[in-house]
Amino acid sequence: MASKKTDLAIVNRSFWPQSQVIGEGLLQFAEQTAQHHSVCVITQADGDLATLLTNKGRGKGVQLRACKSYTTSSSGLIKRIAEALFFMFWTFISLVRAKPAKVYVSTNPPVVVPLIVAVYCRLFGARYVYHLQDIHPEAANIVVPISGVLFRLLQAVDNYSLRHADAIITLSEDMKVYIQQRSNTQRPIHLLDNPSFDVKPVPMAQRAKDIVFCGNAGRLQRIPLLMSAIRDYLQQGGKLCFTFAGGGVHAPDVKALANAYEQVDYLGFIPATEAAELVNQHRWALLPIDDEVTKYAFPSKSSGYALSGAGVLAICGEDTSVARWVEQLEVGVVCPADSNALVKCFFSLEERGVESFAVGDEVRERLLIPYFSRKLRDYIFVGTP
Template structure:
């Protein structure tokens, strides 16, 4: 097949589309990537790439966008400009068999590319990594109203007309169904560790406090202010928390920790995904924290990096979530909802500091973070498109829980 993958970010940044492009080339497909310059994390200052290149057998076209220096208005404008240029490239470019894209930026990109693909007679794969506008409403970024209802209607249109809709969990499948959406095919394929797993380790014999790590975006979705509350009540000799990354909430959290004299919460600057993974081996427990209700609309991919690095996980999330079920089923750590008493959360941290610091999840977590398992599922999916099975309307229910764990 001739497959075009569309996402604004690509190698040398660490994104899932890198792997999908390489896998499709290895399987004998002709792959084109429409992307932009590497600026997802501006603080890393990655070098610019040529407008056209070949990467592991895939043809890469980097669409011209405005220069960016951060996360402000220009980034939003570039998001829309990228959608327009990518859609035009598909409408006026060569014939393609399949167009694949993600839900970033939300709704608009998938809608435009669906229409462009249909104009050229191509099949369309919609990778729904998070569900909007539901997340925005949950976080208070958007109020329920005419605009949110319009976005839901447009997203429902995209899902009903896509050949395949891929989500990350059964929780997300439930939300898609609750919307009254009936995609031709609805599949759950979760993400995976972007890095190869480390060897088995047992880092729990050295002295000092247990080291907990939160790695990722220091933003509004993570409930990090409450996490700081928890560690502020823990004896610094028992456990410390490092927050690794950048984001909108970082400056306020740093000021609070400094002003309140919290001794066991520290901040580390954002680094590349490869550097972050190497740092994880220095810790005992990785933390995943989501705002209440957020589990229904996304699945935190940092979980897989922790597991591949050998870290047991403390997941602060509702017990009915797919994330909590995965951790409990494979005995990968401890889960707790945010609505338990603060003293109980403190006890959980203290207990993990004592009981889990020598544990390793490299083998027990492999069914979840395995790149090979994800590769097989993505190639199987594209294989059904190649044979025309992707148009069958009776496959959706068979693929519920498609992570097959």
């Protein structure tokens, strides 16, 4: 085994401050770990990340290996694939130079970067923890169908990474079961919620606004269905008002609806802390998700919604992990992904009285960023300081 220069490398294309929630969680993870271990972060950034961290008094003792970022979530698929491959090579070179004994890697970007981490660890006798915040190529295949040969190849590659990981982290029981079935891995699989900033819930009676959507208006969020249902609801005399915040490929559709109806407001992209406060002003928060993708992912905005105390209106099938999450935590209602059903649901919300959807202290702690970063440290440094 080659001698190691670094105790831990954290590999994730998105980091603080561009990735405001997960990035903050990983930064806290790095900062806490750096108190007792040498830590290197391998990531991408728009500018001089090291200087920004220093100016903000963050990242003490954390080594940075950051290459320039060229794409966003709205960039074309070919550009994003090219950048993922570029980051894969950057990651391998950075790992060889840093020589970490342990590596944390997530699915950002998916498949290729976890593979390069697995290869590095096999070559240099290191160990890694694989965090699947979504499962690929299945999640990507829902958006852009992948040819059968390439799909099976990507699955085989990812299964290799899963079987050789020291441990695996994912989001839901459905995802855990699927990972086990697909890869036949014998590695331990831990469940860890996506985190959120802390928000002090405003009492429901003090919330002046009706329904909000905060997050990525992407290909898996049923935005066309949602736009159609809201349009029908308003044309039938609906009284509720809707607020949207965030970017994504369907942002122009949301903006067009807002331009057409006074009861719809589109704010564009806003920082995560402002988004949390925005949700806190509304009685209901929209959580639309494609049913098939719930086997391979879980909406990141769910934790922030639950912490805010707003009622979650999940738009999905009843036999999905998202629907079960809403019902088990008692944080809202579930509506089938059907335009007529959704219109009826909107009208029913007009008649509902003041309700409380606040989660208990145990659930609240589990959904916060400090818990997320602490559990990552526990999974990687079990039994060490």
